[in-house]
Amino acid sequence: MAHFPQTGAALLSLVVVAGPAVLGLLAGLYICRPSPYFLATAIALTAAILGCDGWIIAHRHWIAGGLALPAQIACLIFLDGYAASPLPAPAPLSDLLPSASPPAGMALFALPTGMNRRTAAFAYRGGSPWEKRDFVLAAVLVRHPKGDVVIDTGLGKTIVSQLRQAPCLFRLGTNLERSRTAADQLDAAGYDRKHLRYILLTHAHWDRVSGAPDFPGVPVLVTVAERQFIGEGGWATTTAQGVNAAAFQEYTFDGGAYLGFTHSRDLYDDGSIVIVPAPGHTPGSVIVFVTLPGDARFAFIGDLVWRFEGFLERNPLPWFEAKTIGEDPVAFRQTLLQVSAIATRYPQITIVPAHDPRGYAGIPEWSRSTLR
Numbered sequence: 001m002a003h004f005p006q007t008g009a010a011l012l013s014l015v016v017v018a019g020p021a022v023l024g025l026l027a028g029l030y031i032c033r034p035s036p037y038f039l040a041t042a043i044a045l046t047a048a049i050l051g052c053d054g055w056i057i058a059h060r061h062w063i064a065g066g067l068a069l070p071a072q073i074a075c076l077i078f079l080d081g082y083a084a085s086p087l088p089a090p091a092p093l094s095d096l097l098p099s100a101s102p103p104a105g106m107a108l109f110a111l112p113t114g115m116n117r118r119t120a121a122f123a124y125r126g127g128s129p130w131e132k133r134d135f136v137l138a139a140v141l142v143r144h145p146k147g148d149v150v151i152d153t154g155l156g157k158t159i160v161s162q163l164r165q166a167p168c169l170f171r172l173g174t175n176l177e178r179s180r181t182a183a184d185q186l187d188a189a190g191y192d193r194k195h196l197r198y199i200l201l202t203h204a205h206w207d208r209v210s211g212a213p214d215f216p217g218v219p220v221l222v223t224v225a226e227r228q229f230i231g232e233g234g235w236a237t238t239t240a241q242g243v244n245a246a247a248f249q250e251y252t253f254d255g256g257a258y259l260g261f262t263h264s265r266d267l268y269d270d271g272s273i274v275i276v277p278a279p280g281h282t283p284g285s286v287i288v289f290v291t292l293p294g295d296a297r298f299a300f301i302g303d304l305v306w307r308f309e310g311f312l313e314r315n316p317l318p319w320f321e322a323k324t325i326g327e328d329p330v331a332f333r334q335t336l337l338q339v340s341a342i343a344t345r346y347p348q349i350t351i352v353p354a355h356d357p358r359g360y361a362g363i364p365e366w367s368r369s370t371l372r
Contacts, residue, residue, distance in 0.1 A: 013061065023045050023046060029169075084126025087336065090338065095345075100295075108142055113155040114178045115179075116134075121318065124307055126309075140352075140363070149198045153208065156210040158210075162238075166206070198219055202302025204230050204237050205236055205282070220243065223250065233326075275289075278304060280333070306354070308359070310336070339351065
């Protein structure tokens with residue numbers, strides 16, 4: 001080993017200096033998309049880095065070691081961004097449950113449009129990288145005598161071409177399984193689109209707005225802040241930028257406080273569909289509260305969290321995912337704690353994170369319902 005060729009020593013030095021960055025990338029990809037290829041490559045690279053570390057220490061290559069140390073520390077800091085880091089418990093909520101007068105005939109249906117295979121670690125800090133999770137991609141139809149509303153749209157008919165506009169690493173880390181679009185599910189059951197009054201977005205990311213072009217002529221409701229974000233959000237809002245600009249209809253919050261949120265908008269002035277501003281995930285994100293006859297209540301929180309654990313344990317998205325999306329940590333923290341307080345004070349409200357199938361368990365699927 002004393003006569004180890006210079007090129008070999010240079011290669012080992014390269015492994016310990018550049019390897020941690022590649023290892024971090026492989027770890028992130030595996031957490032996004034638990035492929036055995038990512039895992040096997042990461043394990044092999046880890047073993048190679050440790051072996052090269054041993055050689056460098058044994059042969060006192062301190063320059064290479066000095067360069068490798070910060071790279072490996074940075075990799076460990078990156079991985080620590082997936083460790084549990086719960087927010088403190090919020091102050092108890094004292095607000096009374098708002099009254100509502102949902103009209104007879106109002107109903108709620110889920111329209112699942114696809115699924116992503118990811119890990120729990122991708123969804124919230126402290127989640128296990130070895131626990132695989134199904135991330136649903138769905139729309140929700142609210143039937144109302146004054147006009148039906150689709151909350152988000154799930155995957156649309158042109159999702160394949162839409163995804164081509166996303167960065168290569170995003171596509172590499174996405175394992176998408178498509179099913180029928182929301183529009184196709186409604187059409188297959190003979191749904192009269194004249195009853196559909198609005199598409200209401202919780203936010204304007206690709207998986208929320210992908211199916212909007214499948215409903216030509218239907219206004220897409222967005223907040224003023226979210227409409228501005230669509231024009232400035234980079235690749236994350238490329239799909240929304242492809243929607244006919246005339247389809248977007250901005251709205252403001254002209255109502256009073258609602259469950260601790262300072263402003264609200266009562267869509268039909270009967271308390272059945274109430275929207276509140278919930279910035280953090282995106283600047284104009286909202287939460288949609290739906291109350292049905294019989295007082296069944298739901299809160300569609302979009303991507304504020306991706307799984308129940310996010311608000312039950314108050315564990316936000318991992319650092320890398322939150323940074324990539326461009327979340328506002330201050331606004332996000334305030335909104336998440338407010339939702340956590342609501343979940344604690346009012347367990348009768350079903351909180352529905354957009355990607356957690358457990359949130360849709362109490363909502364009949366349109367294609368299986370006899371009440372369509």
